Amino acid sequence: MPSDFAKAGRRFQAAIPVPELPIASIRGRARARRAQHRSHLIVAFVLAALAVLGSGSVLAAKMSGMRIWLLGNNATSTITSFTTVTNPTPADLRRVVANATFPVVLPIGVPSDAHLHMLVFSPTDHPNVILVGYENKIGSAWYWTLADSSVIEHGANPLLSNGTKSPVPTVKHWNVGGETVIFSDFHNFARQAQVEAAMQHSTPSNSLAQSMSRLYRVENHSGNSGVVDVADTIAPNDGRNVLVGHGYLGEIAALARKRNPLITDSRMRVVDNLPSISGKPDWAHQSSHAVKEVAVSAGGVRAIAAVLETRACGSAPRFTCEILFNERIGHAYRIWVLPLESPASPVKYAVDPTTLQAKREN
Amino acid sequence: MGRWASPEIVARAVSGSGSAVEELIAAVWPGCFRLAVMVTGDRGLAEDAAQETCVIVDRTVRSLRCVEAFDGWLYRIVMRESARVRRRRGQVAEPTEEVTVVDDTLSFDIWRSLAALSSELREVTVLFYFEGLSGEEIAAALRISHGSVRVRLSRARERLRSLLSDYDITPHKTTWEVQQNAI
Numbered sequence: 001m002p003s004d005f006a007k008a009g010r011r012f013q014a015a016i017p018v019p020e021l022p023i024a025s026i027r028g029r030a031r032a033r034r035a036q037h038r039s040h041l042i043v044a045f046v047l048a049a050l051a052v053l054g055s056g057s058v059l060a061a062k063m064s065g066m067r068i069w070l071l072g073n074n075a076t077s078t079i080t081s082f083t084t085v086t087n088p089t090p091a092d093l094r095r096v097v098a099n100a101t102f103p104v105v106l107p108i109g110v111p112s113d114a115h116l117h118m119l120v121f122s123p124t125d126h127p128n129v130i131l132v133g134y135e136n137k138i139g140s141a142w143y144w145t146l147a148d149s150s151v152i153e154h155g156a157n158p159l160l161s162n163g164t165k166s167p168v169p170t171v172k173h174w175n176v177g178g179e180t181v182i183f184s185d186f187h188n189f190a191r192q193a194q195v196e197a198a199m200q201h202s203t204p205s206n207s208l209a210q211s212m213s214r215l216y217r218v219e220n221h222s223g224n225s226g227v228v229d230v231a232d233t234i235a236p237n238d239g240r241n242v243l244v245g246h247g248y249l250g251e252i253a254a255l256a257r258k259r260n261p262l263i264t265d266s267r268m269r270v271v272d273n274l275p276s277i278s279g280k281p282d283w284a285h286q287s288s289h290a291v292k293e294v295a296v297s298a299g300g301v302r303a304i305a306a307v308l309e310t311r312a313c314g315s316a317p318r319f320t321c322e323i324l325f326n327e328r329i330g331h332a333y334r335i336w337v338l339p340l341e342s343p344a345s346p347v348k349y350a351v352d353p354t355t356l357q358a359k360r361e362n
Numbered sequence: 363m364g365r366w367a368s369p370e371i372v373a374r375a376v377s378g379s380g381s382a383v384e385e386l387i388a389a390v391w392p393g394c395f396r397l398a399v400m401v402t403g404d405r406g407l408a409e410d411a412a413q414e415t416c417v418i419v420d421r422t423v424r425s426l427r428c429v430e431a432f433d434g435w436l437y438r439i440v441m442r443e444s445a446r447v448r449r450r451r452g453q454v455a456e457p458t459e460e461v462t463v464v465d466d467t468l469s470f471d472i473w474r475s476l477a478a479l480s481s482e483l484r485e486v487t488v489l490f491y492f493e494g495l496s497g498e499e500i501a502a503a504l505r506i507s508h509g510s511v512r513v514r515l516s517r518a519r520e521r522l523r524s525l526l527s528d529y530d531i532t533p534h535k536t537t538w539e540v541q542q543n544a545i
Contacts, residue, residue, distance in 0.1 A: 013399075014396070019395070023384070
């Protein structure tokens with residue numbers, strides 16, 4: 001050892017041409033994994049809040065996908081399937097609310113610096129449980145579980161008849177029309193009573209309208225919250241706004257050459273089956289898939305490529321900006337280059353959809 | 363130590379430097395890709411496996427307890443991800459000449475003979491003869507026993523002898539194999 005065989009094989013192996021490091025794709029995959037991990041943490045966090053056992057009268061909720069039992073101010077739950085949406089768009093929120101089995105009154109009166117950053121719902125097609133997550137700029141987060149009251153049954157939780165003792169954090173819960181709202185006490189949220197009062201005096205349509213203003217107006221495919229805030233401020237009110245994170249920019253030139261759209265898979269994930277082990281979700285053996293979506297059309301990709309060719313954003317593989325993309329049917333694409341170092345100083349371009357000429361506008 | 367990247371880069375990445383992680387990924391990418399090509403027999407599968415490997419490096423290299431563990435850790439990941447993409451996409455297609463720029467019949471015949479091996483035999487052959495790993499290192503990378511490594515190598519060698527009978531280059535036994543009188 002080494003034999004001629006080994007030498008010849010090594011020569012062969014060393015001569016295999018290596019493709020360029022697809023750092024953008026690797027970053028994208030890493031981002032998707034982090035989003036998946038984060039949504040698991042959130043669901044686990046909420047389950048921990050609900051997985052409590054107390055005494056007194058029992059409200060038991062039995063649902064497809066998710067089961068919740070309320071016991072006084074304590075709750076228990078199990079979940080076998082759900083869908084998570086991070087950075088939901090107005091269309092996402094409208095769809096989830098419209099498909100729900102109950103008239104949904106969304107949480108309102110949440111601090112004004114917080115954005116609605118996550119939706120988790122179960123079952124996927126017609127949710128009877130919706131988890132709404134808000135987060136502010138300093139990372140404080142609050143989650144409300146909204147459940148269809150009509151599927152709540154009264155009775156003891158049969159899963160807890162084995163004498164299992166769990167830590168017993170308490171929850172607050174109240175009814176708004178046909179909806180049961182559950183809020184975890186350990187959020188330590190001073191305005192909980194105000195939210196409850198505001199929800200009691202609201203209607204589904206009114207709460208939806210108010211919640212729309214708490215979503216980012218841009219479809220966010222960036223992990224940089226500072227850039228998202230700026231993009232949300234400058235995004236036009238007409239057309240579709242998409243923030244393309246710098247991790248995706250390395251893919252743009254190749255996609256433009258092939259006239260392909262930019263497809264992402266880091267925002268929405270469906271967990272079809274989440275088994276349990278020892279009474280806890282067994283994340284390692286879940287069955288799940290990411291939902292792929294067209295973030296930027298093929299024409300839009302070519303327009304972004306035209307802007308990137310101006311070197312306004314550095315060059316591959318180290319782009320120095322993120323891109324706010326606005327598309328209106330029949331109009332020029334509007335593109336803002338947001339430098340990572342100073343996103344508050346964006347440079348705006350208009351790109352003709354026919355000639356793909358990029359013209360700087362400021 | 364240092365098969366994939368310089369210990370200094372590994373140390374900086376393990377200590378949490380973001381730029382070092384990117385340097386580390388750039389350093390390990392060619393080796394990961396080539397090893398995955400040899401193991402999967404397909405450039406597309408190999409790129410997928412190498413990318414997944416880099417994602418895992420990006421996410422978890424900081425959790426390594428010591429720099430010295432990096433080489434073995436990365437071998438384990440490349441082999442596991444290569445096996446995973448191969449399983450996911452089913453049987454690998456017939457190997458093509460475009461996989462390498464080496465322009466000689468011998469190399470291509472070695473490549474074809476590797477493709478004729480089962481995935482288990484191909485893995486140990488590549489790790490042992492081309493990557494130069496020891497029996498213990500192969501056992502750790504594939505999470506199998508040292509005995510299984512010896513058996514698989516023996517079977518692979520037997521098969522390769524018949525596949526490459528036109529050449530006088532058949533794989534030899536190794537010192538450690540002879541010493542242990544394994545075959």
